[in-house]
Amino acid sequence: MKIIFLGTGGGRFSAINQRRMTGGFRIDNLGGKNYHIDPGPGALVRTYQFGLDPRNIDGVFVSHAHTDHYNDAEIMIEAMTRGMTQEMGYVIGGKSVLSGFESWGPCISRYHQSNSKVLELEAGDVRYFDNCLIRATPTNHGDPKGIGFQIEYKDFKISYTADTSYFPELSKAHQGADILIASVLRPGRKSIKGHMSTSGFIKLVNEIKPKLAIMTHLGLKMITNKPIAEAKRITKLTGIKTLAAFDGMSLDINYNNPARARIVSLKDVDAPYHGSNSKISSYERKNIDKLAMKNNESDEFDLIQRRRFQ
Ligand SMILES: [Zn+2]
Numbered sequence: 096m097k098i099i100f101l102g103t104g105g106g107r108f109s110a111i112n113q114r115r116m117t118g119g120f121r122i123d124n125l126g127g128k129n130y131h132i133d134p135g136p137g138a139l140v141r142t143y144q145f146g147l148d149p150r151n152i153d154g155v156f157v158s159h160a161h162t163d164h165y166n167d168a169e170i171m172i173e174a175m176t177r178g179m180t181q182e183m184g185y186v187i188g189g190k191s192v193l194s195g196f197e198s199w200g201p202c203i204s205r206y207h208q209s210n211s212k213v214l215e216l217e218a219g220d221v222r223y224f225d226n227c228l229i230r231a232t233p234t235n236h237g238d239p240k241g242i243g244f245q246i247e248y249k250d251f252k253i254s255y256t257a258d259t260s261y262f263p264e265l266s267k268a269h270q271g272a273d274i275l276i277a278s279v280l281r282p283g284r285k286s287i288k289g290h291m292s293t294s295g296f297i298k299l300v301n302e303i304k305p306k307l308a309i310m311t312h313l314g315l316k317m318i319t320n321k322p323i324a325e326a327k328r329i330t331k332l333t334g335i336k337t338l339a340a341f342d343g344m345s346l347d348i349n350y351n352n353p354a355r356a357r358i359v360s361l362k363d364v365d366a367p368y369h370g371s372n373s374k375i376s377s378y379e380r381k382n383i384d385k386l387a388m389k390n391n392e393s394d395e396f397d398l399i400q401r402r403r404f405q
């Protein structure tokens with residue numbers, strides 16, 4: 096199994112200035128399936144940039160109705176369902192994301208929910224999907240219907256807090272996690288309302304005692320404050336191996352020993368089919384067309400046909 100970070104920046108301003116990317120993360124090869132979690136702005140482009148294929152995902156999870164988490168959800172769903180031509184995969188999220196709640200969302204149109212199995216979850220809900228079990232976990236954040244999750248696959252548990260401040264029930268909801276992924280916006284003690292800072296994260300790690308803890312969704316203060324050194328400090332304080340995620344970080348997870356995950360820094364690929372790439376050669380263009388035809392991406396096919404007859 097791999098956990099791949101396509102963005103480790105968090106919060107509105109991190110997203111606007113892209114000092115760190117905001118594409119969320121993928122859990123790949125979990126029982127043979129791939130899932131994209133919180134595909135924020137740039138998720139699609141970052142997928143290609145790090146050499147992955149957006150078409151091979153089996154589910155999209157969106158934790159709450161903030162742009163840095165949902166922005167690219169619909170286009171990722173289009174990739175998953177082959178441009179909405181096939182019924183495929185899961186769309187998982189809270190009420191605000193999928194149905195709308197008060198002034199929050201919906202963030203994914205009914206059209207984009209129509210070709211996949213939809214799981215609308217409230218904190219505390221437990222559901223099966225593919226070979227896994229998902230428990231929606233509570234958050235204390237701006238969106239009152241925001242959720243995190245704990246996914247269980249054959250006794251192995253991956254927890255994701257999503258955006259939330261620290262509160263005692265949070266560790267109960269994530270109890271038993273082998274891997275804990277948390278949004279940690281700021282270093283130190285001072286936290287912004289509805290967000291976790293390092294001190295809250297330390298409490299959480301001490302209470303849950305995962306085998307591996309990962310901080311992501313880093314705000315501007317954290318980014319400029321040496322997050323790797325901060326992670327080392329937390330490792331020392333808690334005795335739990337803690338990592339600060341970085342853009343393009345891929346973790347090869349051994350189920351028996353997640354603390355010894357192999358960290359790979361993915362190469363920033365000059366993706367040949369990235370449309371904005373000016374260096375693209377005509378030979379490559381030809382192959383893009385072929386590839387599109389092979390994948391039944393028929394609007395492309397349509398365009399090619401028309402171009403020929405013009
Ligand atoms: Zn956020």
Ligand SMILES: [Zn+2]
Nearest residue numbers: 159161236258
């Ligand atoms: Zn948020």
